[in-house]
Amino acid sequence: MMITIGLFITISLLFIQNKARINLLLYAVIVLALFECILCFLQAMGFVKSPNRYFKVTGSWLNPNVTAMFLAMALPVFFVFLKNMVLLT
Numbered sequence: 737m738m739i740t741i742g743l744f745i746t747i748s749l750l751f752i753q754n755k756a757r758i759n760l761l762l763y764a765v766i767v768l769a770l771f772e773c774i775l776c777f778l779q780a781m782g783f784v785k786s787p788n789r790y791f792k793v794t795g796s797w798l799n800p801n802v803t804a805m806f807l808a809m810a811l812p813v814f815f816v817f818l819k820n821m822v823l824l825t
Contacts, residue, residue: 742806745761762817763817765810766813769806772796772807772810775796779793
């Protein structure tokens with residue numbers, strides 16, 4: 737499911753020229769990344785069971801590498817968001 741959302745965001749960014757809509761998609765990436773982080777923390781603490789029996793923390797995917805790639809992609813988006821928030825204040 738998360739892969740489908742990621743593909744949707746990527747394709748949308750390629751075709752949307754309106755800055756407000758691009759910002760909305762970037763906010764969606766940040767929200768999804770925060771959700772993924774919370775899920776990983778809950779799996780690490782044992783509150784949520786990982787769907788993979790070999791890895792304790794996998795996020796919403798079966799492979800922890802996909803979770804790491806998504807979070808690595810979302811991190812620069814989050815830093816740009818923080819930079820823009822600091823410049824606005």
